[in-house]
Amino acid sequence: MVKKYGKRLYAFLVFLFLYAPIIVLIVFSFNDSKSRANWNGFTLKWYIELFKDTSIMKSLYYTLLVGVLSAFISTVLGTLAAFGIHSMKGFKRKLLINLNYLPVLNADIVTAVGLMILFNFIGLQLGFLSMLLAHVTFCTPYVVLSVLPRLKQLPKNTMEAALDLGATPFYALTRVIIPQIKPGIIAGALMAFSLSIDDFVISFFTTGQGVTNLSISIFSMARRGINPKINALSTLMFLAVIIILLIVNRKASNEGGKK
Numbered sequence: 001m002v003k004k005y006g007k008r009l010y011a012f013l014v015f016l017f018l019y020a021p022i023i024v025l026i027v028f029s030f031n032d033s034k035s036r037a038n039w040n041g042f043t044l045k046w047y048i049e050l051f052k053d054t055s056i057m058k059s060l061y062y063t064l065l066v067g068v069l070s071a072f073i074s075t076v077l078g079t080l081a082a083f084g085i086h087s088m089k090g091f092k093r094k095l096l097i098n099l100n101y102l103p104v105l106n107a108d109i110v111t112a113v114g115l116m117i118l119f120n121f122i123g124l125q126l127g128f129l130s131m132l133l134a135h136v137t138f139c140t141p142y143v144v145l146s147v148l149p150r151l152k153q154l155p156k157n158t159m160e161a162a163l164d165l166g167a168t169p170f171y172a173l174t175r176v177i178i179p180q181i182k183p184g185i186i187a188g189a190l191m192a193f194s195l196s197i198d199d200f201v202i203s204f205f206t207t208g209q210g211v212t213n214l215s216i217s218i219f220s221m222a223r224r225g226i227n228p229k230i231n232a233l234s235t236l237m238f239l240a241v242i243i244i245l246l247i248v249n250r251k252a253s254n255e256g257g258k259k
Contacts, residue, residue, distance in 0.1 A: 025231050025234055025235065026231075026235045026238070028231055029047070029231035029235045030043060030044070032045070034227075034228055046228045046229050046231065046232040050232045050236075055217065056217060056230075058212070059212050062212060062213050063197050063213040064197070066128075066135055066196060067193050067197040068193070069132055070135035070139050070196045071190075071193035073132075073136045074139035074143050074188075075143050075185060075188055075189040075192060078188055078192075079143065079181075081140070081143075081144050082143070082148045085097060086148060100141045100145070102141075103141045104142065104145070108199075111137075112201050115133075115137065115202065115205070115206050116206055119133075119206065126206060126207060126208035127208035127209075127210070127211050128207075130207065131203055131207045131211060131213075133206075134202050134203070135196045135203075138195070138199075139192035139196060142195065143189070143191070143192055144188075146184050146185075146187045146188030147181060147185055148184075149184065151181055154177070158176060159172055159173075162176045190244075197214070197237075198215070199213075200215035200216065203215060203216060218230055
């Protein structure tokens with residue numbers, strides 16, 4: 001009995017340690033004061049001022065735009081790359097898998113400086129396009145790593161069986177293979193999106209004048225003191241992510257129940 005409740009208490013303390021900062025952030029987003037130490041009453045004024053702040057709204061716009069576009073592009077590229085790697089054998093397959101690990105294991109600062117030098121070398125002006133390409137670069141390997149295990153779980157002759165039954169290669173790919181690896185694709189897309197909206201280092205080195213995201217804006221504000229409007233924005237983004245995860249998990253559970 002003691003051991004059972006001890007495990008529960010330990011798990012509770014771990015989760016409390018992980019989520020306490022988020023809880024404090026959410027609570028103080030409703031604080032009627034700029035102070036992060038004193039509670040002066042409940043208010044919604046920071047949420048109202050948030051949507052009136054054009055600079056934060058502009059940063060939010062670029063954050064979501066780059067996040068959605070980079071997640072979509074890297075999901076397509078990563079899924080196609082996973083198909084190619086899965087079809088290979090021997091040394092070539094091991095080589096490509098190890099090369100795919102490099103952006104994942106490499107330090108962000110090294111990737112950021114390398115991409116900045118590359119963009120300057122090819123004459124690409126730093127701005128929205130350079131940031132988007134940089135995000136696609138570091139998000140795609142995660143999609144590959146998410147899709148590959150699903151491909152390995154497929155029966156080896158699935159594609160051949162579909163072709164023998166009269167399906168065209170495109171039909172077999174879209175109606176037979178992709179539905180079976182869809183959880184891996186969705187997981188890779190969500191991971192790519194979350195990595196993109198959370199990135200600071202690579203975005204900071206690969207963006208140009210007039211293009212910024214929330215991470216860079218928050219970093220700039222931190223040198224002058226965190227504005228409570230950031231607490232409100234972070235709360236809304238946290239709730240949005242929770243809602244998306246609940247929808248995805250509910251859909252996955254429903255599909256699992258049908259099977």
